[in-house]
Amino acid sequence: MAILFDEKKKVFTLQTKNSTWQMQVGRYGHLWHLYYGRRIQEGALDYLVRGINRGFCGAPYEAGEDREYSLDTYPQEYSAYGTGDYRTSCLSVEHGDGSRAAELLFDSYEIRKGKYGLSGLPAVWAGEEEAETLQIVLRDKASLVETVLLYGVLEEYDVITRACVIRNKGEGVWLERALSACLDLQRDDLEMITFYGRHTMERSLERGMCRHGKITAESMRGTSSHQENPFVILCEKGAGEEWGECYGMSLVYSGSFLAEAEVDQINQTRFVMGIHPEGFRWRLEKGESFTAPEVIFSFTSSGYGELSRNFHRLCQEHLIRGKYRNTRRPVLLNNWEAMEFHITEEDLVSLAASAKELGTELFVMDDGWFGGRDHDRCGLGDWTPNARKLPEGVAGLAKKIHDMDMMFGIWIEPEMINEDSDLYRAHPDWCLRAPGRTPNRERGQLVLDISRREVRDYLFDSIGGILKEAEVDYVKWDMNRNLSDVWSAACPALRQGEVSHRYVLGLYDLMERFVSAFPDILWEGCSGGGGRFDAGILYYMPQIWCSDNTDAIERISIQYGTSFGYPVSAMGAHVSVSPNLQTGRRTPLETRAAVAMAGVFGYELDVRRLDQEDRERIKEQIRWYKQYQELILYGDYYRLTPVGENGEFAAWQSVSRDQQTAVVSAVCLHARSNPIFLRVRLKGLKENRWYRVRQERLTESAREDKGQEAGAFCPEEKELICQGSGLMYGGVNLPVFKRDYESVRYVIEILDEKEG
Ligand code: DGJ
Numbered sequence: 001m002a003i004l005f006d007e008k009k010k011v012f013t014l015q016t017k018n019s020t021w022q023m024q025v026g027r028y029g030h031l032w033h034l035y036y037g038r039r040i041q042e043g044a045l046d047y048l049v050r051g052i053n054r055g056f057c058g059a060p061y062e063a064g065e066d067r068e069y070s071l072d073t074y075p076q077e078y079s080a081y082g083t084g085d086y087r088t089s090c091l092s093v094e095h096g097d098g099s100r101a102a103e104l105l106f107d108s109y110e111i112r113k114g115k116y117g118l119s120g121l122p123a124v125w126a127g128e129e130e131a132e133t134l135q136i137v138l139r140d141k142a143s144l145v146e147t148v149l150l151y152g153v154l155e156e157y158d159v160i161t162r163a164c165v166i167r168n169k170g171e172g173v174w175l176e177r178a179l180s181a182c183l184d185l186q187r188d189d190l191e192m193i194t195f196y197g198r199h200t201m202e203r204s205l206e207r208g209m210c211r212h213g214k215i216t217a218e219s220m221r222g223t224s225s226h227q228e229n230p231f232v233i234l235c236e237k238g239a240g241e242e243w244g245e246c247y248g249m250s251l252v253y254s255g256s257f258l259a260e261a262e263v264d265q266i267n268q269t270r271f272v273m274g275i276h277p278e279g280f281r282w283r284l285e286k287g288e289s290f291t292a293p294e295v296i297f298s299f300t301s302s303g304y305g306e307l308s309r310n311f312h313r314l315c316q317e318h319l320i321r322g323k324y325r326n327t328r329r330p331v332l333l334n335n336w337e338a339m340e341f342h343i344t345e346e347d348l349v350s351l352a353a354s355a356k357e358l359g360t361e362l363f364v365m366d367d368g369w370f371g372g373r374d375h376d377r378c379g380l381g382d383w384t385p386n387a388r389k390l391p392e393g394v395a396g397l398a399k400k401i402h403d404m405d406m407m408f409g410i411w412i413e414p415e416m417i418n419e420d421s422d423l424y425r426a427h428p429d430w431c432l433r434a435p436g437r438t439p440n441r442e443r444g445q446l447v448l449d450i451s452r453r454e455v456r457d458y459l460f461d462s463i464g465g466i467l468k469e470a471e472v473d474y475v476k477w478d479m480n481r482n483l484s485d486v487w488s489a490a491c492p493a494l495r496q497g498e499v500s501h502r503y504v505l506g507l508y509d510l511m512e513r514f515v516s517a518f519p520d521i522l523w524e525g526c527s528g529g530g531g532r533f534d535a536g537i538l539y540y541m542p543q544i545w546c547s548d549n550t551d552a553i554e555r556i557s558i559q560y561g562t563s564f565g566y567p568v569s570a571m572g573a574h575v576s577v578s579p580n581l582q583t584g585r586r587t588p589l590e591t592r593a594a595v596a597m598a599g600v601f602g603y604e605l606d607v608r609r610l611d612q613e614d615r616e617r618i619k620e621q622i623r624w625y626k627q628y629q630e631l632i633l634y635g636d637y638y639r640l641t642p643v644g645e646n647g648e649f650a651a652w653q654s655v656s657r658d659q660q661t662a663v664v665s666a667v668c669l670h671a672r673s674n675p676i677f678l679r680v681r682l683k684g685l686k687e688n689r690w691y692r693v694r695q696e697r698l699t700e701s702a703r704e705d706k707g708q709e710a711g712a713f714c715p716e717e718k719e720l721i722c723q724g725s726g727l728m729y730g731g732v733n734l735p736v737f738k739r740d741y742e743s744v745r746y747v748i749e750i751l752d753e754k755e756g
């Protein structure tokens with residue numbers, strides 16, 4: 001039993017393999033948070049919660065002379081505004097009389113097998129064998145508003161999910177804030193790790209001490225955004241990959257969000273997460289309910305390496321759905337960086353033929369194939385093939401590609417509209433735009449109002465028509481701007497505060513319709529690269545294009561940051577041309593491949609222009625990746641080095657779940673004259689078993705300068721036999737890197753008992 005209720009003490013205990021979450025119905029009926037942390041075998045930690053009279057911290061009326069009791073200092077399970085808890089709140093309700101208050105009191109609970117689901121929203125899924133649900137109903141003291149707290153416990157995964165549903169049984173109210181979850185920790189020694197960025201430079205890690213007052217990670221862009229990510233970590237000061245208590249929180253949501261940590265006057269830390277309240281306002285009529293999206297929590301006392309692996313497993317096994325959840329992904333070639341909008345069927349077929357010779361399995365036609373789409377200021381919304389570019393339509397091209405024995409994919413951007421489009425000319429009111437204002441344009445496009453059913457129907461029918469007619473195996477769903485001028489012609493004036501969230505609900509409805517109608521298609525999310533890389537999208541699409549930055553060296557840090565909250569199997573990563581189109585940097589082909597292979601691997605360049613030597617290398621890369629793809633995508637992922645400004649090199653490792661095989665890649669970030677020796681300690685192996693370590697190829701400089709010891713990583717040069725403990729605690733040497741951006745790869749295989 002993962003969920004226990006102690007009737008006498010009124011204590012709820014949620015147990016996972018290595019963590020415990022406890023809460024208690026307090027003496028006046030409020031739900032107190034007692035503890036979340038390392039697993040407690042038995043017993044209640046109710047003694048941890050104490051009060052003293054502090055002054056200026058009011059007490060609920062029922063407390064009478066009990067002045068030690070205050071909602072402002074007692075740890076709450078779900079905080080509400082207006083009744084004496086002055087810390088950041090999850091819930092703010094405006095009642096019919098204009099009062100803004102809620103005081104949430106315990107009403108009832110239910111424990112059931114299996115994991116709850118959320119209507120219209122993505123959520124972790126799990127059956128009766130793998131999860132339990134706790135539902136607690138809290139009711140407002142003075143109104144008929146109820147908050148239903150939902151907890152899903154996935155014991156084996158060290159994961160607890162939370163969501164909540166606000167129900168109104170009385171006269172209409174307004175929700176001014178409806179965040180998903182609150183975590184009140186009675187400690188002040190936590191750092192917050194967040195992942196900030198910008199277009200082409202997503203998810204850079206930043207950490208800082210939580211301090212008195214608030215620190216936030218947030219997006220008010222209508223999408224989860226390039227700028228911040230809805231995955232954050234609270235960790236013990238100084239925690240690292242293998243050491244320290246860490247709490248990870250991932251919001252299963254793709255719109256504006258808030259993650260906020262506040263240290264209060266008595267050094268307790270409150271964390272809240274959910275839909276961003278800025279611009280949000282939701283009407284709840286009598287009998288209606290509002291569902292706040294899910295937050296996935298995981299705790300570990302062994303550092304954020306393990307925390308990441310908890311999230312990786314959870315996403316792979318209980319968030320992502322569909323055919324490609326845990327199966328091979330085809331190695332693709334995408335034509336975007338090679339051709340941009342300048343496409344013809346003839347040229348596409350010739351590129352596909354060349355890519356086929358190399359061993360790629362899926363050819364993707366990116367932007368530019370529909371309507372009048374010759375540049376980025378026209379065509380979006382007109383989902384009919386451009387007859388000049390594709391005389392036989394998408395179906396004709398798809399057939400030609402399939403005739404080559406390749407899979408075929410297309411790019412779409414359903415949520416957008418250009419003013420220069422037939423759709424806009426027919427339905428100028430279908431975009432988000434505030435009356436009396438000229439809308440903000442971004443990349444020459446406006447945002448379609450997909451909160452409206454008729455707009456979604458149009459998109460489903462027009463794009464779905466193509467997917468029905470043509471043999472399409474893959475679709476890249478792009479979204480190239482943030483929301484602004486958020487106003488819907490279909491929504492009454494007073495309810496415009498609902499539009500931003502209704503947009504996200506519309507998005508999920510549309511995605512659900514597409515993925516259910518076309519279950520065999522491999523869907524890839526995208527938003528100008530990784531502008532909407534979140535757990536919400538992963539519920540519909542097993543992979544997301546990680547960044548529009550394909551420079552291998554910058555990608556190392558983008559993929560590094562992304563790996564904290566998301567699995568390798570979710571990160572689209574391609575080899576592109578050198579010098580790189582975004583940075584002009586020259587990197588060896590092997591290094592570009594090594595970096596892209598730490599994700600869902602593909603190519604994005606004009607392979608027809610490569611010389612024979614590079615073509616042969618690519619054939620070898622694809623052959624290698626196919627052999628190790630399963631281990632890389634679904635094995636355990638270890639970051640072996642931090643990736644920061646001044647790193648000498650970056651290294652990462654994938655280990656098969658049975659610990660039989662591992663692959664390590666290392667890239668030199670900064671070659672030195674008179675170099676120092678570099679070494680890397682491996683992880684995740686069996687301590688007492690013997691392994692053979694093979695350096696798969698020499699570095700570029702060693703290849704050119706045969707015989708020198710630059711390429712040697714051990715005295716025998718070719719392979720090393722060592723116990724797992726030696727490889728993990730002693731490490732392996734890296735070759736002496738002679739040039740920036742050289743790379744090396746090791747394959748580590750367990751030896752038979754007798755060989756060892
Ligand atoms: C942005 C994407 O991230 C790119 O990969 C490409 O698909 C372009 N959009 C096409 O417009």
